[in-house]
Amino acid sequence: MRVALTVNGSPVTTEVEPRTSLADFLRETQLLTGTHLGCEHGICGACTLLLDGEPVRSCLTFAADCGGREVRSIEGLDDDPVAIALRAAFTAEHALQCGYCTPGMMVTARDIVLRLPDADEARIRLELAGNLCRCTGYVGIVRAIERVLKERPAVTPPTSRAAVPTARFAAAAPATSAAAAPSAPQVATPGDRLTARVRLGLARDAVWRAIQDPALVASCVPGARIVSQENDRVRGEVLASLGPIRARFSGEAVVAYDAKTYSGRLTGDGRDAGTGTRLSGEAGFRVLEDGPGASAIELEIAYALRGALAQMGRGPIVQVFARELAETTGRNLEARISGRSNTAAPQRLGVFRLMLRVVWHQLRRIFGR
Numbered sequence: 001m002r003v004a005l006t007v008n009g010s011p012v013t014t015e016v017e018p019r020t021s022l023a024d025f026l027r028e029t030q031l032l033t034g035t036h037l038g039c040e041h042g043i044c045g046a047c048t049l050l051l052d053g054e055p056v057r058s059c060l061t062f063a064a065d066c067g068g069r070e071v072r073s074i075e076g077l078d079d080d081p082v083a084i085a086l087r088a089a090f091t092a093e094h095a096l097q098c099g100y101c102t103p104g105m106m107v108t109a110r111d112i113v114l115r116l117p118d119a120d121e122a123r124i125r126l127e128l129a130g131n132l133c134r135c136t137g138y139v140g141i142v143r144a145i146e147r148v149l150k151e152r153p154a155v156t157p158p159t160s161r162a163a164v165p166t167a168r169f170a171a172a173a174p175a176t177s178a179a180a181a182p183s184a185p186q187v188a189t190p191g192d193r194l195t196a197r198v199r200l201g202l203a204r205d206a207v208w209r210a211i212q213d214p215a216l217v218a219s220c221v222p223g224a225r226i227v228s229q230e231n232d233r234v235r236g237e238v239l240a241s242l243g244p245i246r247a248r249f250s251g252e253a254v255v256a257y258d259a260k261t262y263s264g265r266l267t268g269d270g271r272d273a274g275t276g277t278r279l280s281g282e283a284g285f286r287v288l289e290d291g292p293g294a295s296a297i298e299l300e301i302a303y304a305l306r307g308a309l310a311q312m313g314r315g316p317i318v319q320v321f322a323r324e325l326a327e328t329t330g331r332n333l334e335a336r337i338s339g340r341s342n343t344a345a346p347q348r349l350g351v352f353r354l355m356l357r358v359v360w361h362q363l364r365r366i367f368g369r
Contacts, residue, residue, distance in 0.1 A: 008076030277307030
């Protein structure tokens with residue numbers, strides 16, 4: 001299902017499975033992992049966030065039901081005055097230990113401060129009954145909320161909750177609601193980003209001509225294959241393996257070139273039928289002169305990996321892995337252009353093999369120091 005909503009003030013338009021929870025949508029699609037999942041039954045409160053200004057259990061809320069609404073996770077409260085005051089109070093009152101319940105606890109605490117400015121200890125404890133903490137005993141959490149209620153920070157009253165008492169707080173400008181979001185939001189850029197630079201011992205014009213041939217480029221990428229091409233639209237697949245795990249991503253991409261600037265952009269979307277994992281991304285590239293008879297390809301990639309294999313696409317190791325893959329592709333491309341090799345790249349992307357090369361390079365850097 002296609003859904004358009006606002007996430008932490010930014011418009012997002014994307015496709016989601018009808019069964020996808022709002023918590024999984026934020027964590028796997030938007031890579032906002034501050035929302036924690038505990039019981040996944042709406043009991044522990046770890047996944048609490050704001051939907052149109054009101055706390056909800058995101059594990060019980062379907063993302064497909066949030067069209068036209070405003071979602072604000074813990075990441076969206078960085079500049080919120082009440083959240084800022086609560087963070088300081090949680091630190092001062094030792095209101096967290098392991099921290100797993102803290103994002104949901106902060107959202108509920110913020111709601112208490114806004115909605116119940118005269119709350120006493122008994123009422124605070126009653127309001128916190130839906131947020132479980134296995135570490136602190138709640139004493140520090142209650143004291144932190146009492147501290148913020150006493151300090152009375154300047155806050156923005158939630159626009160979707162007109163009945164919230166605000167007499168004890170200095171009102172600021174109204175918060176942006178879903179109704180104020182742009183009527184035609186743009187498709188959100190995927191959340192993970194990486195860059196790579198590959199140097200080739202070939203003139204820029206020769207490299208530029210070569211990369212305008214998608215079939216030639218695909219033949220240099222391990223596991224990649226072009227299935228069909230029509231004008232600027234290319235269909236293809238990438239076969240990858242990680243030990244016993246096999247994935248075959250089939251999809252479509254649109255590529256555009258700008259000869260004046262020796263640059264281009266590719267936007268694509270693919271899916272592995274076996275695991276249901278979906279990969280979408282956008283890549284910008286340009287060819288630069290890099291000395292006499294040499295050039296360099298610079299890549300800027302934004303991507304999102306959703307589904308069973310999403311955990312494989314996170315962490316700093318991905319940056320190093322992507323650079324190694326880019327360098328492997330660059331070496332293959334240089335050999336093909338110069339006529340030194342007619343051998344195609346391996347028919348399958350062996351992730352373990354590339355990761356071993358990454359580890360080897362890291363060890364060389366460490367011992368080289």
